[in-house]
Amino acid sequence: MNRWMLLAAVIVAPLPALAQDAREPGRPPQRVRNVQLVGDEKCPPAVGDEIVVCGRIDPGEVYRIPEEFRERPANPANTAWAVRAEQMMQDNRAGLPDSCSPVGTGGQTGCNAQFMDNWRAQQRDQRRRDNLVP
Structure with missing residues (x-):
């Protein structure tokens, strides 16, 4: 009986020492x-x-997209120069001729062209849908 207890003590004794070696302080x-x-x-x-x-x-x-991967408003510091220039041109078009804007003296002149472009797109879409019907 004493031999078994001695054998068990010899086997179990190094285990805490091994665990301590694996977790050295400061590592x-x-x-x-x-x-x-x-x-x-x-x-x-x-x-x-x-x-x-x-x-x-x-x-x-x-299944929700984590917060860090959701779309955020564009940060101007991370936006390409060409995109910023294009946005500036679009923003500054308000009130210029052919802009269809309620602001400025020539803003209304582009509204008719915009309405006609929308009408043509609707007509093309309607023709495409009509062609799908047998």
């Missing part, structure tokens, strides 16, 4: 795992020298 963990839990799932246990960070999310938002 970061080898792996950090982020897990998102839904409903009443349980946080998985850490294996070896790892840290498990668990966060619970609402079951209705499982």
Whole structure:
């Protein structure tokens, strides 16, 4: 009986020492795992020298696009120069001839052209739909 206890003590004694060696003070963990839990799932246990960070999310938002990946308003500092120049030209067209704008002296002249372009597009679309009917 004493031999078995001695054998068990010899086998179990190095285990805490090995675990302590794996986590030296001042050394970061080898792996950090982020897990998102839904409903009443349980946080998985850490294996070896790892840290498990668990966060619970609402079951209705499982398929929602995370906040950091959703579209945000364009940041002018991250916009190409050509896009900024084009936007500036479009913004400054208000009130110029052929702009169809209620502002300025020549803004109304472009409205008729815009209405005609829309009418032509509607006619083309109607002809395309008519051709689909057997």
